[in-house]
Amino acid sequence: MNTATFKRxxxxxLALTLLTNAGLEPAKAEVVAELLVQTDELGVxxxxxxxxxxxxxxLKAGMMTSEGSYEVVQDRKVTMVWDGTYLPGHWLxxxxxxxxxxxxxxxxxxxxSMRRAHHIGCLSTLTRIAADRGFVCYIATSDPxxxxxAPYGGTEPLLTPNPWAIGYPSREHPVLIDTCxxxxxxxxxxxxxxxxxxxxxxxxxxxxxxxxxxPNVINADLRGSIQPVGGSDHGHKGFGLALMVEMLSQxxxxxxxxxxxxxxxxxxxxxxxxxxxxxxxxxxxxxxxxLNDLCRANRPLDAARxxxxxxxxxxxxxxxxxxxxxxxxxxVFARLEQSAAEYGVSMPSMC
Amino acid sequence: MNTATFKRxxxxxLALTLLTNAGLEPAKAEVVAELLVQTDELGVxxxxxxxxxxxxxxLKAGMMTSEGSYEVVQDRKVTMVWDGTYLPGHWLxxxxxxxxxxxxxxxxxxxxSMRRAHHIGCLSTLTRIAADRGFVCYIATSDPxxxxxAPYGGTEPLLTPNPWAIGYPSREHPVLIDTCxxxxxxxxxxxxxxxxxxxxxxxxxxxxxxxxxxPNVINADLRGSIQPVGGSDHGHKGFGLALMVEMLSQxxxxxxxxxxxxxxxxxxxxxxxxxxxxxxxxxxxxxxxxLNDLCRANRPLDAARxxxxxxxxxxxxxxxxxxxxxxxxxxVFARLEQSAAEYGVSMPSMC
Numbered sequence: 001m002n003t004a005t006f007k008r009x010x011x012x013x014l015a016l017t018l019l020t021n022a023g024l025e026p027a028k029a030e031v032v033a034e035l036l037v038q039t040d041e042l043g044v045x046x047x048x049x050x051x052x053x054x055x056x057x058x059l060k061a062g063m064m065t066s067e068g069s070y071e072v073v074q075d076r077k078v079t080m081v082w083d084g085t086y087l088p089g090h091w092l093x094x095x096x097x098x099x100x101x102x103x104x105x106x107x108x109x110x111x112x113s114m115r116r117a118h119h120i121g122c123l124s125t126l127t128r129i130a131a132d133r134g135f136v137c138y139i140a141t142s143d144p145x146x147x148x149x150a151p152y153g154g155t156e157p158l159l160t161p162n163p164w165a166i167g168y169p170s171r172e173h174p175v176l177i178d179t180c181x182x183x184x185x186x187x188x189x190x191x192x193x194x195x196x197x198x199x200x201x202x203x204x205x206x207x208x209x210x211x212x213x214x215p216n217v218i219n220a221d222l223r224g225s226i227q228p229v230g231g232s233d234h235g236h237k238g239f240g241l242a243l244m245v246e247m248l249s250q251x252x253x254x255x256x257x258x259x260x261x262x263x264x265x266x267x268x269x270x271x272x273x274x275x276x277x278x279x280x281x282x283x284x285x286x287x288x289x290x291l292n293d294l295c296r297a298n299r300p301l302d303a304a305r306x307x308x309x310x311x312x313x314x315x316x317x318x319x320x321x322x323x324x325x326x327x328x329x330x331x332v333f334a335r336l337e338q339s340a341a342e343y344g345v346s347m348p349s350m351c
Numbered sequence: 352m353n354t355a356t357f358k359r360x361x362x363x364x365l366a367l368t369l370l371t372n373a374g375l376e377p378a379k380a381e382v383v384a385e386l387l388v389q390t391d392e393l394g395v396x397x398x399x400x401x402x403x404x405x406x407x408x409x410l411k412a413g414m415m416t417s418e419g420s421y422e423v424v425q426d427r428k429v430t431m432v433w434d435g436t437y438l439p440g441h442w443l444x445x446x447x448x449x450x451x452x453x454x455x456x457x458x459x460x461x462x463x464s465m466r467r468a469h470h471i472g473c474l475s476t477l478t479r480i481a482a483d484r485g486f487v488c489y490i491a492t493s494d495p496x497x498x499x500x501a502p503y504g505g506t507e508p509l510l511t512p513n514p515w516a517i518g519y520p521s522r523e524h525p526v527l528i529d530t531c532x533x534x535x536x537x538x539x540x541x542x543x544x545x546x547x548x549x550x551x552x553x554x555x556x557x558x559x560x561x562x563x564x565x566p567n568v569i570n571a572d573l574r575g576s577i578q579p580v581g582g583s584d585h586g587h588k589g590f591g592l593a594l595m596v597e598m599l600s601q602x603x604x605x606x607x608x609x610x611x612x613x614x615x616x617x618x619x620x621x622x623x624x625x626x627x628x629x630x631x632x633x634x635x636x637x638x639x640x641x642l643n644d645l646c647r648a649n650r651p652l653d654a655a656r657x658x659x660x661x662x663x664x665x666x667x668x669x670x671x672x673x674x675x676x677x678x679x680x681x682x683v684f685a686r687l688e689q690s691a692a693e694y695g696v697s698m699p700s701m702c
Contacts, residue, residue, distance in 0.1 A: 078429055079459030079628040108430030111460060113629050136598070154649030154658040166595050168602070175598075177591040183581070201584040209652035229588050230534070230580055233552040237580050240528040240661055243642070244517050247487070247526070251519070251638040254630025258641035277430040278464050279605025287602040290609035291594070298505030301560035307505040310591055 004333045005325050010348030012037045014336065015049050021343045022059040025067045028091040035090040039122040040326045043317030046187055047122035050332040053339045055088070055119070063263050064088060064118045070095070073115075073254070077103060080112040081253050089120030089266050097129055097137075100272040104135060108277030113248065114268040115255035124178040124314060127167025131174035134281060136273040140164040140245040141266050144256040148218070149182045150225040152239035155209040157218075157225040161185050162245035167311070169281070171289040176311035181242035182226045189215045189226060203227050245269075325351050355684045356676050361699030363388045365691065366400050372694045373410040376418045379442040386441040390473040391677045394668030397538055398473035401683040404690045406439070406470070414614050415439060415469045421446065424466075424605070428454060431463040432604055440471030440617050448480055448488075451623040455486060459628030464599065465619040466606035475529040475665060478518025482525035485632060487624040491515040491596040492617050495607040499569070500533045501576040503590035506560040508569075508576040512536050513596035518662075520632075522640040527662035532593035533577045540566045540577060554578050596620075676702050 015033035020026050032055075040048030058064035065086045073081040080099070084092045096112050103110030120126065123139045130137035146160040163185075165178040183203040192199065192215040202211035207222035211232045217224025228238025248269035250256025256267060275284035292309045300306050328336075340347045366384035371377050383406075391399030409415035416438045424432040431450070435443045447463050454461030471477065474490045481488035497511040514536075516529040534554040543550065543566040553562035558573035562583045568575025579589025599620035601607025607618060626635035643660045651657050679687075691698045 074629060076459040076628045079624070081630045107458070108427040109460075109462060111624070115630075136603070151646040151649050151658045151660075153652055153656060154646065155652055156649050158645055158649055166598075168598055175594065177595060179588050179591050183585050183588075203585075229585065231585075234534050234554075234580065234582075236661075237530050237534075240530050243526065243646075243661070244528060246642055247517075247519055247639050250642070251635045252487070252624070252626060252629040254634030254638065256638045256642070257645065258637050273430070273462070273603070275603060277427045278425060278603040279432045279466075283605030284602045286609050287605065287607040288598050291597055291601070291607070294509055294608065295502040295505065295594075298502050298507050298509055301504055301506055305504060307502045309502075310587075310594065 002330050003327045004330065005327045005351040006348050007351060008037055008041065008321070008324050008326050011040065011049055011326050014340065014345065014348055015052050017345050018052050018056060018339055018343055019059070021345065022056045023066045024059055024064075024088065028067070028088055031094050032088045032090040035094070035121060035125055037326065039125045040328065041318055041321040042122065042125060042128070042314045044122045044124065045329055045332050048332070049328070050335060051119070051121060053335045056339055056343075058118065058264065070114070078107050078110050080110070082112060082114045083255075084114050084117035086116055086118050086263070086265060089117045089268075092117045093120050093126050093268070093270070096268070096270050097126060097272070100270055101130055101133060101135060104272040104274045104277070109271065109273040111269065111271040113252035114270070115250075115253040116261075117266045117268055119264065120266050120268060122178070123163055123165030124167065124176040127165050127178070128174055128176055128314070130272055131167035131169050131176070134169050134275065136166065136168040136275060138164070138166045138271040140248050140269045142246045142249045142256075143264065143266055144250055144259070145261045145263060145265060146186075148186055148226050149228055149242060150205060152228055152235040155205065155207055155225070157223055159242045159246065161226065162242045164241070164245055168288065169275075169285060170292055171285050173315040174311050175288065175292065175309060176314050178310070180229075181238050181245055182228055183231060183238070184226055186226070189218055193219070203231065353681050354678045355681065356678045356702040357699050358702060359388055359392065359672070359675050359677050362391065362400055362677050365687065365696065365699055366403050368696050369403050369407060369690055369694055370410070372696065373407045374417045375410055375439065379418075379439055382445050383439050383441040386445070386472060386476055388677065390476045391679065392669055392672040393473065393476060393479070393665045395473045395475065396680055396683050399683070400679070400687060402470070402472060404686045407690055407694075409469065409615065421465070429458050429461050431461070433463060433465045434606075435465050435468035437467050437469050437614070437616060440468045440619075443468045444471050444477050444619070444621070447619070447621050448477060448623070451621055452481055452484060452486060455623040455625045455628070460622065460624040462620065462622040464603035465621070466601075466604040467612075468617045468619050470615065471617050471619060473529070474514055474516030475518065475527040478516050478529070479525055479527055479665070481623055482518035482520050482527070485520050485626065487517065487519040487626060489515070489517045489622040491599050491620045493597045493600045493607075494616055495601055495610070495618060496612045496614060496616060499537055499577050500579055500593060501556060503579055503586040506556065506558055506576070508574055510593045510597065512577065513593045515592070515596055519639065520626075520636060521643055522636050524666040525662050526639065526643065526660060527665050529661070531580075532589050532596055533579055534582060534589070535577055537577070540569055544570070554582065
């Protein structure tokens with residue numbers, strides 16, 4: 001058995017119960033649980049309810065703040081800075097999206113740079129909320145305590161993978177671009193280390209600066225690093241992206257590596273734009289849908305694998321989840337089972 | 352002799368004279384000539400006065416509009432759409448920067464999506480204008496008539512290289528990130544074809560979808576393409592970037608591939624942000640300068656080549672140009688000489 005299927009309501013209740021049992025305020029736990037289940041429904045099970053077992057010890061240790069609200073550092077209507085005080089990232093982002101969508105409706109666009117959020121999870125889950133309501137939504141996030149990627153030309157891990165995403169409406173379903181400034185992610189590196197597998201391509205760099213397929217270089221005495229997008233031959237492009245993400249999320253929020261934080265955190269830059277405040281929704285969708293169609297009609301490299309536009313796979317996953325069930329990989333389900341046992345919560349039955 | 356040095360005033364006058372002789376309104380020609388010389392001073396001689404010989408036939412043929420102004424399609428103060436009516440991109444961008452900097456000062460940030468500009472030249476020349484005045488400035492540009500890059504997983508050229516840049520202040524000099532969504536550029540491909548050289552890495556794709564170092568695939572009967580950033584193994588990342596650039600510049604401006612334009616044009620998305628409207632200029636510069644210093648101090652792969660932050664090389668080039676002279680490669684100088692002969696204009700003397 002490689003996967004198990006659960007009712008989405010059961011999975012939501014499991015996440016909610018575990019998070020509240022670990023001390024999270026119920027109103028916040030509801031938002032976190034809901035967005036984690038939505039992430040599973042999008043097919044991104046690495047960032048869905050599988051995150052609960054990582055959040056529980058953070059809550060218990062007081063490293064994820066369990067109650068209260070963010071602090072408004074700056075509010076100029078179109079631009080804002082919040083201090084997330086290490087509250088759950090999902091809850092903070094739900095608030096941030098609500099405010100930025102309202103401001104974008106009023107002013108055409110709005111942006112918020114946030115310091116000291118906790119982990120905000122899957123970016124597409126968040127951009128999709130705004131894209132479904134007709135907005136263009138950009139999110140970039142960095143963790144100023146994390147050091148995994150060397151600057152291009154360097155050898156010492158310094159930057160986070162620096163994920164960024166942009167979601168926007170098109171005629172059929174939202175386009176959901178969700179990527180990062182490094183070739184691969186920390187969780188992929190850990191997964192390969194745990195399963196004893198090498199990368200198919202030289203996506204890592206050892207401490208001497210040699211490109212390698214070996215994920216274990218990240219644990220060497222002299223730590224290796226993850227290559228920036230573009231790798232050895234054009235990694236300056238990923239390095240540029242990384243600097244941009246850290247500038248938007250740390251520079252504009254006024255808090256970052258200069259403060260040398262040592263706990264798990266997520267700085268965030270969020271921008272929401274209303275196509276109606278540019279050339280209009282109809283013209284917007286005409287252009288992006290036309291381009292999407294051209295992409296999908298492009299003669300594929302492999303006839304069995306037509307060109308996909310980012311968001312096509314998520315849309316198919318969402319349709320499959322419409323029956324109210326969610327399928328989880330064995331590895332995720334086993335970890336949830338372990339957390340449930342720890343907290344004396346019974347696991348829901350499989351469908 | 353591989354380079355020739357000219358007085359910057361002489362080079363400016365040469366560009367100005369050639370452009371006005373080809374019919375461009377003097378006030379516009381002054382802006383174009385000035386920004387082209389600034390680009391040479393930044394060290395980006397591929398996009399400086401070397402562009403004049405390409406602009407002259409466009410002006411003569413009426414494909415670059417020589418007088419008049421842009422049309423305002425939308426003005427919501429914080430968001431704007433202009434129709435550039437194929438006026439010179441440099442002049443349009445100077446106007447756009449002035450408006451967006453003023454709006455960003457008032458509202459915190461501002462964005463403008465522009466349809467039908469002509470070529471806007473070197474993006475760093477433009478972002479630097481705003482960064483020097485303390486702003487964060489993002490520019491992305493696409494040409495909806497150009498087809499050079501296949502979508503990831505496809506084989507037919509469809510997208511432009513889709514350049515984007517971001518400039519922002521730091522304590523010493525602006526950071527100037529200037530890159531694109533494809534591994535290499537159309538001008539680099541042409542240069543290698545002209546000089547009979549292959550790429551060092553498989554940055555091209557032939558029409559069958561094979562990665563290759565051969566730039567000539569772009570001219571094959573079944574045209575090949577330029578690989579997106581990330582190439583064969585992670586080109587979905589460059590593809591995502593490309594879609595974003597076309598959405599911002601064509602979707603938001605309401606004009607693009609759906610209209611099937613066939614002339615050389617540049618759609619543009621410009622965004623200007625004022626760090627003062629976020630956590631303040633001081634905190635902003637503290638964070639970005641701290642990160643820049645960490646990058647430069649990173650143990651380099653090659654001891655002879657310390658890690659450079661984007662903008663470091665431009666800053667050194669600008670210092671070298673402070674004596675009022677500009678050094679041009681032989682190839683650029685020869686092309687200018689040819690244009691000067693065609694228009695009966697005398698070439699300035701070398702220093």
